[in-house]
Amino acid sequence: VIIAEPNAYIAFAGKRVIEQxxxxxxxxxxxxxxxxxxxxxxxxxxxxxxxKGVLSELFQLHGFFPLKNRYI
Known part of the structure; x- marks a missing residue:
């Protein structure tokens, strides 16, 4: 899951560097x-x-199932 914030600037290089x-x-x-x-x-x-709330819900969702076979 990849989460972004509103109006975040996402780039490896700036606009001017890319253009040049x-x-x-x-x-x-x-x-x-x-x-x-x-x-x-x-x-x-x-x-x-x-x-914080969204991450908490995602972690709870992914932590719902046990990782060890003995619990399955």
Whole structure:
């Protein structure tokens, strides 16, 4: 599960570096979490104030099943 925060800037290199290196124009907003979410890079976009609860639920979900065969 890959989670992003709203309006997060997600990039390996900045816009100017990419444009100078590849000699291509990078569209505005193409490195924003919302744009990348619509391209399928993230599962949810969660505001920071809700992140603790969402992570807690995910950990509980993944911890529901025991890892050792003797409990199965």
């Amino acid at each position: 290196t590849l000699n291509k124009t990078v569209p505005d907003g193409s490195q924003a979490a919302e744009y990348l979410f619509h391209k399928g890079l993230f599962d949810p976009i969660i505001p920071r104030n809700l992140l």
